Amino acid sequence: MPKTKELNSLLAFALSLADLSGQAILPHFRAQLTVEDKRPSDWDPVTEGDKAAERAIRAAIEKAYPTHSIIGEEYGEKKGSSAYTWILDPIDGTRAFVIGIPTWTTLIALYRDGKPLLGLMNQPYVGEVFYGSPNGSFMQRGADRRQLKCAAPKPLANALVGTTTPHLYEPPARIENLRKKTRLLRYGGDAYFFSLVAAGHMDIALEAAVQIYDIAALIPIVQGAGGVVGCWDDGDVTQGGNVMVASCQSLFDEAKRAMQLA
Numbered sequence: 001m002p003k004t005k006e007l008n009s010l011l012a013f014a015l016s017l018a019d020l021s022g023q024a025i026l027p028h029f030r031a032q033l034t035v036e037d038k039r040p041s042d043w044d045p046v047t048e049g050d051k052a053a054e055r056a057i058r059a060a061i062e063k064a065y066p067t068h069s070i071i072g073e074e075y076g077e078k079k080g081s082s083a084y085t086w087i088l089d090p091i092d093g094t095r096a097f098v099i100g101i102p103t104w105t106t107l108i109a110l111y112r113d114g115k116p117l118l119g120l121m122n123q124p125y126v127g128e129v130f131y132g133s134p135n136g137s138f139m140q141r142g143a144d145r146r147q148l149k150c151a152a153p154k155p156l157a158n159a160l161v162g163t164t165t166p167h168l169y170e171p172p173a174r175i176e177n178l179r180k181k182t183r184l185l186r187y188g189g190d191a192y193f194f195s196l197v198a199a200g201h202m203d204i205a206l207e208a209a210v211q212i213y214d215i216a217a218l219i220p221i222v223q224g225a226g227g228v229v230g231c232w233d234d235g236d237v238t239q240g241g242n243v244m245v246a247s248c249q250s251l252f253d254e255a256k257r258a259m260q261l262a
Contacts, residue, residue, distance in 0.1 A: 001134060002112065010084075011133055013064060014108050014120050020060055021053040021090060021106045022124030028052070029125055030100045045094045050074055053090035053106060061086050073213045085111045087216040092121075093164075093190035102126050105191045109216035116238060119217035121195050130195040130221050137198050137224030148225040150247035151200040156254040159203040161185045162193030168208040178206075178258045194218040197245050198225035204255050206232070206244035215243050228252040232259040 002010070028049035038044040054074045061070055062078075069080040072088040086108070091097050093104035106122045118133040128141050130148070137148040159182045166187065169175040179185040182204070189196070191214070193205035198221045207214065215237060219229050222245045230252060235241035244259070246252035 001117070007118070007133060007135070010110060011118055011131065011135075014110065014118060015129065015131065017057050017060055017108050018106060018120055018122035018124075018129050020056050021108075022122060024052040024056040025049045025091065025106070026124055029097065029102075033098060035098055043095075045098050046074065047091070047094065047097065049097065050091045050094060054088055057086075057088055057090065057108065071213060073211070083113045084117075085114075087111060087213050089191075089213040089217070092214060093192075096188070096190060101188075103188065103190055103192050107191055107213065107217035109213075109220070111216065111238075114238070116216060116219040116223075119220035121191055121217055121221060123192070130198065132198070132219075132221035132224030134220075134224070137221050139195075139199060148198045148221070149200055150198060150222075150225045150227040151203055153248040153250055154203065156181050156251060156258065158183050159251060159255070160201075161204040161206070161255075162187070162189045162196070162202055163206050163208075164188060164190050164193075170208075174259055174261060177261055178255060181254075181258045191218060194245055195221055197227055197247060198222045200225075200247070203251060204244065204246045206242075206255075206259070208242050210240045210243055212238075212240045215240055218245070230256075232256045 035045045054072045067080045067082040069085040070078040089107040092107050097104040102125045108120045110118045120131040122129045161182045166175045196202045197205050229245045231237050231241045232244050233242045
């Protein structure tokens, strides 16, 4: 792990990237958009907001840390010579962005030697940024800054759960089994649900078949708040896959059994 001074410097830089990306994105939100489709078989939209934000973030990283690697959703991978890799999703939840719902976010992560070091989720329209590191997790809104802590342990039957859509889960009985075993299952929150687990408002968040840039930033946020991060099928969550986070280990284990139809 880097020394405290270096870690603080990297975190401050990540927060500056959040501001920079917000400035690039907001002019395109709830405006006239040209929407491209990256995957016609399952509408996967991308806008100039996505592209402008990633270009701005990449340019700032390349100027400040030219030896760092970068992995971004829109412009791919740039290999560097250092132990650090920035992982970027300029707009997570582009479908929400296109229809004007402010649940989209910018995800910025930094890995060191292939392991998550710090992560940040920014929603510039709402004005909230969630971030996590080995020093803990925090939410900042204007001048208000508070430390995040996951909710107290509870049984699965009382859990409040979030995922983006049930249509990603195969077989459909998998997510339906979890719904039946929990108090509430809400849809449509994208990455926001994961940060709300860290904030103690929800107990479980999960997604199916995500890419590394969809989850990398959220791992330090949830872990820094005392939560558990993993895959319900035992994959390597640091690379994406069938990811799930929970407020505690016992709840994660119960939800995992439900997702495995056990």
